Amino acid sequence: MSVQELVLKQRTEILHALCSSGSAEHLEQVLDVLLAEEELSWEEYQNVQVPGRALYTNARQLLDLVYTKGVDTCGLFLAALKQVLPEAKGVGFSLTGCRSSLEGKEEYQSTSSQTLLTQRPSLVRELQGCTDGALQALLISGLFTTADCDDVRLPIHTPSQQARRLLDHVRSKGESAAKTLLQYIQQKQESGSTPTQEKPTPPKEFVKYQKKLSSSVSAQSCFLSTYGGTSHMSLDDIYTEGQLELGHDCADAHGSLGLEDIVGTAGTVNEEADTVLVSGEAGSGKSTLLQRLHLLWARGTALQDFLLLFPFSCRRLNSEQRELSVQELLFQHCCWPDREQEEIFQFILDHPHLILFTFDGLDELKQSFSDEHRLCCPTQRAPVHVLLFNLIQGSLMKGVRKVVTSRPEAVGPLLKKHLRKEVFLKGFSPSGIDCFVKKHHSDPAVAAKVLGSLQTNTALLGLCHSPVLCWIVSQCHKELLGCGEGSPQTITDVYLMILQHFLQRQSSQGSTAGSGWLHEHLQTVLHLGQLAFELIGTTCYIFSGADLETCGVTEKDISMGFLIQSKDMSSTRSKRYEFLHVTLQCFFAALYIVLSNNTDRSTIPKLFELKDLKETGLSSACFGSCLPSTYQQEGEATAAETPNLQITATFVSGLLSQRHQSLWLHCCPSAVMEKRVRQVVRCLSKGMQKHFKSIPQPVEGEKKSMHAMPGFVWLIKCIYEMQESRIAKDAMSKLEVDHLKLTYCNIGPVECTALAYVLQHLKNPVGLQLDNNSVGDVGVEQLLPCMHICNSLYLRNNNITDEGIRKLIAKGIQCDNFRKIALFNNQLTDACTQHFSHLLKTKQNFLALRLGNNNITAEGAKQLAEGLKFNHSLQYLGLWGNKIGDAGAEALAQVLESSNTLVWLSLAGNGVGSRGARALANIIKNSASLEEIWLIENCITRAGVECLIQALEHNTHVKSIWYVMKRLSAENKLSVFDGLKLTNY
Numbered sequence: 007m008s009v010q011e012l013v014l015k016q017r018t019e020i021l022h023a024l025c026s027s028g029s030a031e032h033l034e035q036v037l038d039v040l041l042a043e044e045e046l047s048w049e050e051y052q053n054v055q056v057p058g059r060a061l062y063t064n065a066r067q068l069l070d071l072v073y074t075k076g077v078d079t080c081g082l083f084l085a086a087l088k089q090v091l092p093e094a095k096g097v098g099f100s101l102t103g104c105r106s107s108l109e110g111k112e113e114y115q116s117t118s119s120q121t122l123l124t125q126r127p128s129l130v131r132e133l134q135g136c137t138d139g140a141l142q143a144l145l146i147s148g149l150f151t152t153a154d155c156d157d158v159r160l161p162i163h164t165p166s167q168q169a170r171r172l173l174d175h176v177r178s179k180g181e182s183a184a185k186t187l188l189q190y191i192q193q194k195q196e197s198g199s200t201p202t203q204e205k206p207t208p209p210k211e212f213v214k215y216q217k218k219l220s221s222s223v224s225a226q227s228c229f230l231s232t233y234g235g236t237s238h239m240s241l242d243d244i245y246t247e248g249q250l251e252l253g254h255d256c257a258d259a260h261g262s263l264g265l266e267d268i269v270g271t272a273g274t275v276n277e278e279a280d281t282v283l284v285s286g287e288a289g290s291g292k293s294t295l296l297q298r299l300h301l302l303w304a305r306g307t308a309l310q311d312f313l314l315l316f317p318f319s320c321r322r323l324n325s326e327q328r329e330l331s332v333q334e335l336l337f338q339h340c341c342w343p344d345r346e347q348e349e350i351f352q353f354i355l356d357h358p359h360l361i362l363f364t365f366d367g368l369d370e371l372k373q374s375f376s377d378e379h380r381l382c383c384p385t386q387r388a389p390v391h392v393l394l395f396n397l398i399q400g401s402l403m404k405g406v407r408k409v410v411t412s413r414p415e416a417v418g419p420l421l422k423k424h425l426r427k428e429v430f431l432k433g434f435s436p437s438g439i440d441c442f443v444k445k446h447h448s449d450p451a452v453a454a455k456v457l458g459s460l461q462t463n464t465a466l467l468g469l470c471h472s473p474v475l476c477w478i479v480s481q482c483h484k485e486l487l488g489c490g491e492g493s494p495q496t497i498t499d500v501y502l503m504i505l506q507h508f509l510q511r512q513s514s515q516g517s518t519a520g521s522g523w524l525h526e527h528l529q530t531v532l533h534l535g536q537l538a539f540e541l542i543g544t545t546c547y548i549f550s551g552a553d554l555e556t557c558g559v560t561e562k563d564i565s566m567g568f569l570i571q572s573k574d575m576s577s578t579r580s581k582r583y584e585f586l587h588v589t590l591q592c593f594f595a596a597l598y599i600v601l602s603n604n605t606d607r608s609t610i611p612k613l614f615e616l617k618d619l620k621e622t623g624l625s626s627a628c629f630g631s632c633l634p635s636t637y638q639q640e641g642e643a644t645a646a647e648t649p650n651l652q653i654t655a656t657f658v659s660g661l662l663s664q665r666h667q668s669l670w671l672h673c674c675p676s677a678v679m680e681k682r683v684r685q686v687v688r689c690l691s692k693g694m695q696k697h698f699k700s701i702p703q704p705v706e707g708e709k710k711s712m713h714a715m716p717g718f719v720w721l722i723k724c725i726y727e728m729q730e731s732r733i734a735k736d737a738m739s740k741l742e743v744d745h746l747k748l749t750y751c752n753i754g755p756v757e758c759t760a761l762a763y764v765l766q767h768l769k770n771p772v773g774l775q776l777d778n779n780s781v782g783d784v785g786v787e788q789l790l791p792c793m794h795i796c797n798s799l800y801l802r803n804n805n806i807t808d809e810g811i812r813k814l815i816a817k818g819i820q821c822d823n824f825r826k827i828a829l830f831n832n833q834l835t836d837a838c839t840q841h842f843s844h845l846l847k848t849k850q851n852f853l854a855l856r857l858g859n860n861n862i863t864a865e866g867a868k869q870l871a872e873g874l875k876f877n878h879s880l881q882y883l884g885l886w887g888n889k890i891g892d893a894g895a896e897a898l899a900q901v902l903e904s905s906n907t908l909v910w911l912s913l914a915g916n917g918v919g920s921r922g923a924r925a926l927a928n929i930i931k932n933s934a935s936l937e938e939i940w941l942i943e944n945c946i947t948r949a950g951v952e953c954l955i956q957a958l959e960h961n962t963h964v965k966s967i968w969y970v971m972k973r974l975s976a977e978n979k980l981s982v983f984d985g986l987k988l989t990n991y
């Protein structure tokens with residue numbers, strides 16, 4: 007196919023690759039290259055790059071143009087595309103056949119204007135960050151007017167767009183302007199200062215403001231804020247590193263991230279965007295993490311590239327009713343400048359890259375993200391959410407870095423489009439739990455006891471991966487110690503424990519024996535419950551005195567410690583309150599639903615039908631209909647409410663569990679309770695049915711597969727909270743699938759416990775696919791109870807170590823159905839191979855072992871070979887991306903050459919050389935079953951390949967060897983050589 011045809015055929019993919027990020031940067035970079043290569047005339051460039059016209063229209067115009075210009079231009083265009091978007095292959099279009107690189111032009115340039123054109127791509131890079139200096143030079147030389155400068159500096163342009171605009175202006179001014187600009191750049195380079203690192207000297211008042219802001223930020227962040235009302239715990243004393251990860255599809259997703267990496271370059275997916283999203287479940291530590299960043303910045307120990315840091319809480323922004331400008335937002339909500347406000351703000355506008363904004367809890371904002379209302383003027387007033395959305399997408403204050411936190415459910419594709427990158431906060435690692443408990447209890451003996459009790463109760467240990475639960479569990483250590491019968495298993499148990507702990511701590515008579523404690527404090531629970539319930543439906547997390555009064559919350563109720571005074575920096579108005587944590591508000595809302603006589607009978611069904619209602623955009627209104635009319639003003643559905651109402655529903659399920667019946671004895675008539683239990687059971691069963699009905703009929707010859715929709719895991723968690731195997735059994739009896747796919751579902755240890763509890767009742771064995779979650783070793787342990795119904799277990803990319811594998815295999819060996827495992831991209835080393843070796847020796851029906859992208863060396867391969875020696879069933883062995891080298895390949899080849907079952911083998915990317923290849927040739931020569939072998943990304947030289955080819959001649963089974971990225975079939979052996987010649991071996 008000619009390159010011209012290629013451009014036509016792949017038009018949609020090319021357009022998508024150029025424009026889908028929403029930024030014009032890729033298109034402009036391609037244009038830079040085409041201009042530099044003189045493939046486009048200046049007029050043609052201007053016809054394509056029409057300012058203000060839709061990005062897609064400009065891109066289409068370019069495609070039309072290059073197509074009509076013919077084969078050469080098309081070839082160059084594809085080469086430019088490849089240079090600008092090296093990863094474009096992954097988005098579905100092939101660039102094979104186009105020139106792989108653009109030859110640098112070393113011709114003599116007769117004029118400076120011409121140099122501006124031919125060097126355009128590098129000049130754009132050089133000028134980013136120093137356009138101010140260049141404009142100054144042009145202004146002084148009289149070649150530019152201030153109007154020219156303003157035009158270049160328009161804040162809506164990104165730094166690279168400013169650089170291009172500058173170049174275009176200079177070109178229109180003629181040769182002297184071009185010469186002046188080139189001289190300026192040359193001087194910059196000679197003086198050794200990298201233009202992009204230019205750091206200005208701020209004015210005196212700015213420096214004073216900086217000090218004021220940092221001491222205010224420091225004061226706000228030095229104590230753990232969420233529990234400010236109950237404990238004055240210094241953040242330094244308690245802060246424990248959480249697990250931070252980049253998006254799974256991100257090129258550098260491996261390795262752990264530090265706090266500063268959040269704003270660093272690692273994992274950037276959109277260079278032009280300014281907003282970094284930190285996403286994590288409720289209680290995973292997002293606010294605490296931001297607080298830590300704020301504190302480190304204020305102390306001068308981190309993020310020192312930023313001169314100012316403005317922290318915002320979306321929860322607090324909700325209560326801002328006025329329309330504000332960005333300037334007012336910064337100064338009124340964060341820190342007021344004593345003097346020279348205009349000068350300070352101008353400095354901020356002129357140096358956006360030195361400023362950082364943080365927005366905590368985007369999911370708590372009443373309005374869902376939208377990019378409809380565009381605003382680019384920093385002095386124009388608008389409702390706060392409009393300002394926030396424009397800041398996030400960069401139409402306001404372009405270049406200012408923004409860090410936003412949110413729960414993952416509340417982040418839609420609309421927002422994702424504007425993200426520089428996404429970082430996931432996954433809670434504490436096992437060592438993090440250990441560290442947190444030790445920090446929380448200064449007495450090492452107490453810490454040791456708490457940790458000991460966690461080790462004996464793995465369900466509880468699983469819960470502790472969530473920092474908020476770790477805190478609660480640690481706080482309630484007295485109740486935990488001496489656990490045994492009735493020790494906490496579910497999230498509801500843990501929250502009930504904190505309820506009891508707080509209530510009894512305040513109780514004048516000391517602790518009430520037995521289950522009477524709830525009855526004793528019923529009024530408090532109902533008042534707080536009503537407050538939580540009525541306001542959660544309207545996404546309200548901060549309560550006024552009037553709200554408290556309406557729900558009958560008394561001073562005594564407040565003194566129990568569940569509510570804390572909200573630190574609303576913007577107002578000096580009357581006191582405002584919030585719950586210790588949003589999950590506690592959900593818990594109290596659930597208590598109210600379960601215990602109150604005043605809720606509507608449709609409350610429970612509506613709570614569990616959330617998903618549907620949300621889809622029709624009615625959730626708030628419908629759920630609101632069971633609330634008193636005063637709370638129904640907010641008709642809009644918001645991103646925040648579904649997660650919170652889901653958590654509430656989970657607690658309702660837990661509270662209505664048979665196990666807690668005795669607690670409600672004197673609090674609510676048992677007939678009412680029984681009715682509510684029946685309602686929940688019915689809702690769960692109906693919810694499950696809906697998921698099962700959505701399973702498509704399998705295509706002939708394929709397995710029946712269910713890809714879990716959002717909400718499935720939530721239902722499973724609700725069933726788990728009820729702790730009644732009858733319900734789990736009933737739900738699973740109707741699920742008929744061969745394969746259950748739960749990839750990218752935020753499954754951590756807590757979810758694994760619930761999944762295993764429910765899935766163990768499946769009637770027939772399934773393939774359980776949990777790729778790309780955060781299962782970890784603790785999660786693996788939680789999954790063991792359902793291993794017997796798993797015929798395949800897919801755990802790719804799940805942070806599992808050798809220890810997790812030890813436990814998994816010990817159980818797997820006893821499970822007859824268990825036949826396949828995929829563990830690509832975990833943290834496995836040679837230490838796990840002895841377990842696999844044992845499995846291979848013991849289980850003669852085991853079919854597939856995939857261990858790609860781990861840290862297995864020659865030693866591990868030898869261990870595996872030991873097991874394989876006695877195995878007569880394995881068909882698939884995948885070791886892609888390990889380090890087995892020649893010695894490992896030889897060990898495996900020695901045993902696999904006599905295998906009658908092995909069909910597929912991958913040793914790609916393993917540092918295998920010709921010695922290894924020679925040994926592997928024996929498998930090809932002798933194996934009666936092998937069909938496919940992968941050897942790409944090794945260091946096999948010509949001699950090794952020749953051995954492989956000779957071996958191929960002796961074998962009729964092998965269909966393909968994958969080598970040097972070319973699929974080479976047995977019938978087409980000559981092309982093996984072609985492939986080799988091409989790569990110069």
Ligand code: ADP
Nearest residue numbers: 232245246288289290291292293294473474477
């Ligand atoms: P989120 O904002 O994700 O809902 P928070 O930051 O409010 O979560 O965390 C809830 C609680 O968990 C905190 O108040 C604190 O007790 C505990 N916590 C969270 N992260 C950490 C951490 N990194 N170190 C110590 N404790 C933490």
